[in-house]
Amino acid sequence: MINKNISCNVKDCKYHAQTENYCTLNSIQIVNHTTPATTKESTDCASFEKK
Ligand code: SF4
DSSP: OOEEEEEOOOTTBTTBOSSSSEEOSSOOOEEESSSSOOSGGGEEETTOOBO
16 A cells, blocks of 8 residues: 655665555665765665565
8 A cells, every 4th residue: 555654766666656656665664874874875765675
């Protein structure tokens, strides 16, 4: 089910709604990609899974 509280553009993820730019999970885990995080790129969606 589309979760309109989690906007996401990563269509390569198996949890992406595809028809609209939202996630279908109830919640997601966001983690550091690098520590300390200093830019947007320093953060990641750890709930991502390849389609
Ligand atoms: S799990 Fe993360 S990357 Fe995948 S659709 Fe949801 S928010 Fe986007």
